[in-house]
Structure formats: structure tokens, C-alpha cells
Amino acid sequence: MSGDEGRAASRRWWDHDADNYQEEHGAFLGDVDLVWCPEGLREADARLLGDVKGARLLELGCGAAAGSRWLVGQGADVxxxxxxxxxxxHARLAAERSGVHVPLVQADALALPFRTGTFDTVHTAFGAVPFVADSEALMREVFRVLRPGGAWIFAVTHPMRWVFLDDPGEGGLMAVHSYFDRRPYIEEDSAGVPTYIEAHRTFGDRVRELTAAGFVLSDVVEPEWPPGHEEVWGQWSPLRGRLFPGTAIFVARRPSTT
Incomplete structure (x- = not known):
């Protein structure tokens, strides 16, 4: 699939599914909160972004931008x-409900409309990265808009989940697909037009993408399923989450210049 086809499919899919997505997950994500993953890891507890007071941040694939609004409360320029x-x-509607407003930009993550070295931190919780065909180019673009020493933190489906079916029950405990099959998952309509795309990269692929772009990888967080958390989100469930990871959060930094 070409980049243009993937971009068009993603735009159509999320435009069409926005209402359903918010109806299903909006309460879990909140209007003013940064939730990294279906395991429920919150930035208020994890502090993966560090001290953001006075820093300039960009959230890619922000969705309804709950995380961006939370960061405003921490003193960030988001x-x-x-x-x-x-x-x-939905980001505008949530801003009206909460009274917390952030600048909203509609743009392609592979062509960010910002000058080089604009941001101190770029982050995303399951936005952009899994849905582009050329994630290497995305890493380079994020590197470009970061200032020297800036951080890049992104959460994606854990690569090993590609092996299993998208089934939160027992059917999702059996290995079915090859971990090394990097062909994207694609859904099409009756005319054969792609309607949804999600790309797979191995753990090693992600590391090589980051280092090739110039980043230094400092951490990978694999959130454990917390006790008492019984909510099912797509393929994420207590059954699967207690056995193997569902999310990988990569923490990287653009080196400082001397």
C-alpha cells in the first residue's frame, strides 16, 4: 500500500469512527488526563515526560486531545x-466541556507544519505511529521538529501482539501469525478500497528506526496489567494482560549538541 492510500484510509476511518470511539472509550480516557494505554497507565503516575513546566510540547495523533489538556494543567505549552x-x-467539544483549550492542528504526521527545532518534547499515545506505512520517515520528521536534547515518547501496541488474534478471550492466547511478517493489516470495502491500515514492526525494527533517525533510546516501558482493572478494550483484556504485554512505550531523546 502506498503512503497516499494509507493516509486516505486513516483519515476516512477516524473521521467515520470518531463518534463510536469516543462513546466507547471517552469515559476511560477522560477530558483532561493523559492515559498512555489500555492498561490504564497515567502520566500523572508514570512521569515519562518529566517536568514539563514551561516546555513546548507536541502531541501527535491527539484524538480528542485529553492528554494535551492535562499537560496544560502541568504548565506546558502544548x-x-x-x-x-x-x-x-471531539477535541473541540471536550475543550468546551472542560474549559481547557489547546491549539488544534489538522495535519499529516509525515509532513509536520512546524519549523525545525520547535518543540522540547513530542509524544503520542497510540497515535500516528501504527498507522503510517513509512514509520522511518515519521521518526525523521519528529527528530527534525525537536530541539537538541528534546524527548520523543510514543506508545504502540506491543510488537509481540502481532502473533495473536485480536481476541480478548481464550482464542487470543494462541500464536497464529508470524512475528516476522511485516505486511500491514488492511481492511477494504466492497470496491476494494482500503478503509483501515495498521502496520507491524518488530521490536528490533523500532529500535533501528529510532537510531537511524538520530535518536538515543533510553527506555522501553511495558506496562503490566494492574490488579482490579477489569475493563476490556478491543484485544486488551485482564486475561491476556496478566500473561503478556499489550503495550510498548518507547522513550528516546535527540542528542544535545555541543
């Missing part, structure tokens, strides 16, 4: 970006 007008519509 811009929220998404490809989907449907998701940004």
Missing part, C-alpha cells in the same frame, strides 16, 4: 495535532 477532522471535532 499543540495537539491529528489527521482526522472527526477526532479534532
Amino acid at each position: 499543540t495537539a495535532l491529528d489527521l482526522s477532522a472527526g477526532m479534532l471535532r
